[in-house]
Amino acid sequence: MTKAPAISRTAPRQHDREIIALAIPAFGALVAEPLFVMVDSAIVGHLGTPQLAGLAIAAALLTTAVSIFVFLAYGTTAAVARRVGAGDLQAAIRQGMDGIWLALLLGAAVIAVTLPAAPWLVGLFGASDTAAPYAVTYARISSLGIPAMLIVLAATGVLRGLQDTRTPLYVAIGGFGANAVLNVVLVYGAGLGIAGSAWGTVLAQCAMAAVYLVVVVRGARRHGASLRPDAAGIRASAQAGVPLLVRTLSLRAVLMIATAVAARLGDADVAAHQIILSLWSLMAFALDAIAIAGQAIIGRYLGAGDTQGAQDVCRRMVQWGVAAGVLLGVLLVATRPLFIQLFTGDQVVRDTLLPALLVVAVTQPISGIVFVLDGVLMGAGDGPYLAGAMLVTLVVFAPVALLVPAWGGGLTALWWTMGLMMGVRMATLWLRTRSGRWLVTGATR
Numbered sequence: 001m002t003k004a005p006a007i008s009r010t011a012p013r014q015h016d017r018e019i020i021a022l023a024i025p026a027f028g029a030l031v032a033e034p035l036f037v038m039v040d041s042a043i044v045g046h047l048g049t050p051q052l053a054g055l056a057i058a059a060a061l062l063t064t065a066v067s068i069f070v071f072l073a074y075g076t077t078a079a080v081a082r083r084v085g086a087g088d089l090q091a092a093i094r095q096g097m098d099g100i101w102l103a104l105l106l107g108a109a110v111i112a113v114t115l116p117a118a119p120w121l122v123g124l125f126g127a128s129d130t131a132a133p134y135a136v137t138y139a140r141i142s143s144l145g146i147p148a149m150l151i152v153l154a155a156t157g158v159l160r161g162l163q164d165t166r167t168p169l170y171v172a173i174g175g176f177g178a179n180a181v182l183n184v185v186l187v188y189g190a191g192l193g194i195a196g197s198a199w200g201t202v203l204a205q206c207a208m209a210a211v212y213l214v215v216v217v218r219g220a221r222r223h224g225a226s227l228r229p230d231a232a233g234i235r236a237s238a239q240a241g242v243p244l245l246v247r248t249l250s251l252r253a254v255l256m257i258a259t260a261v262a263a264r265l266g267d268a269d270v271a272a273h274q275i276i277l278s279l280w281s282l283m284a285f286a287l288d289a290i291a292i293a294g295q296a297i298i299g300r301y302l303g304a305g306d307t308q309g310a311q312d313v314c315r316r317m318v319q320w321g322v323a324a325g326v327l328l329g330v331l332l333v334a335t336r337p338l339f340i341q342l343f344t345g346d347q348v349v350r351d352t353l354l355p356a357l358l359v360v361a362v363t364q365p366i367s368g369i370v371f372v373l374d375g376v377l378m379g380a381g382d383g384p385y386l387a388g389a390m391l392v393t394l395v396v397f398a399p400v401a402l403l404v405p406a407w408g409g410g411l412t413a414l415w416w417t418m419g420l421m422m423g424v425r426m427a428t429l430w431l432r433t434r435s436g437r438w439l440v441t442g443a444t445r
Contacts, residue, residue: 054134080161085303107147
């Protein structure tokens with residue numbers, strides 16, 4: 001019998017080491033980000049219920065404003081990774097600087113809208129007369145930190161494209177710690193109340209952005225990359241981000257429709273839905289960490305012109321996605337008696353929650369495939385296809401979800417509809433990766 005070449009056995013292990021090296025720090029950084037809001041909530045919650053309600057409304061508004069610009073991280077990762085694969089680090093960092101300048105411009109635009117429109121935006125959420133003033137105060141002050149947060153997104157994309165996910169982890173941990181200390185000092189020590197919480201978060205965000213800029217500027221000087229804004233480069237970054245913006249908005253629409261349908265089912269259903277959505281989002285962080293590794297690795301392979309390597313790592317990452325999905329599903333089922341008690345003591349909510357939670361557990365392997373392939377195609381710069389695929393998914397999901405109250409089945413039926421949504425996403429992404437049309441090589445797509 002002919003002995004198989006050594007590379008056939010070692011290549012998967014090499015891919016595994018690379019995926020782990022990028023995914024684990026990425027997961028830590030992803031989990032650290034929502035802790036900002038948790039810390040703010042814990043501190044502001046002791047000021048009173050109106051203050052906490054105001055924070056909840058303002059945080060939802062600001063989180064949405066930032067999350068729709070996540071393409072600054074995803075698009076920059078793919079573009080920089082391609083340049084790295086092509087061996088042109090100077091152009092890679094220059095590409096990243098274009099993304100950072102775009103982030104600064106978008107952040108300034110968001111401030112210009114949020115400051116005068118804060119009362120109107122808060123009113124859209126139906127804030128009470130007691131909570132609204134606190135929401136407006138927090139929203140206006142915190143909006144000053146949005147340019148810093150968008151810079152963090154873009155700079156994170158630069159470092160991920162350079163195959164560095166450790167620095168974002170360290171910065172996220174440092175920012176979380178600084179935010180916690182500043183909030184306590186300004187809210188209670190300085191007696192600034194909810195305004196102190198907002199200023200503490202802004203200062204922590206600006207510090208994070210400053211650290212990122214120091215790292216990127218050092219890299220630019222080391223490799224002779226220009227730091228000046230380039231109109232053509234900024235415009236190209238914006239154009240490349242439009243499809244990913246469409247994708248993100250379509251996904252947000254899916255989640256909003258699901259919450260609206262749950263609200264129509266009744267108080268117990270929407271309460272249970274919120275718990276499940278929180279757990280679903282937490283598991284999404286784990287799967288998204290693998291997707292982030294995919295963005296960086298796939299971009300580098302295609303930049304180097306290695307389509308076979310890109311296909312090999314894609315297959316390996318799909319295996320990782322399935323395995324991670326199975327593991328998360330099993331953990332969800334095994335630990336459900338523990339965390340259900342933590343979230344609610346209402347027996348009606350528990351009874352509503354359990355069958356829908358099992359649906360989430362069963363569909364986690366599908367989610368694993370979706371996240372991985374989404375990351376692979378982002379790494380390939382296949383944004384237009386991702387936008388179209390997500391729009392198709394939204395068109396399929398929306399009418400089915402809106403019919404759930406009429407058809408019956410309650411929250412369990414709604415989460416089966418969410419499973420349908422993930423199934424449609426998986427089908428569209430799988431067809432694209434099977435076609436090979438995403439395998440476009442070169443320093444730019």
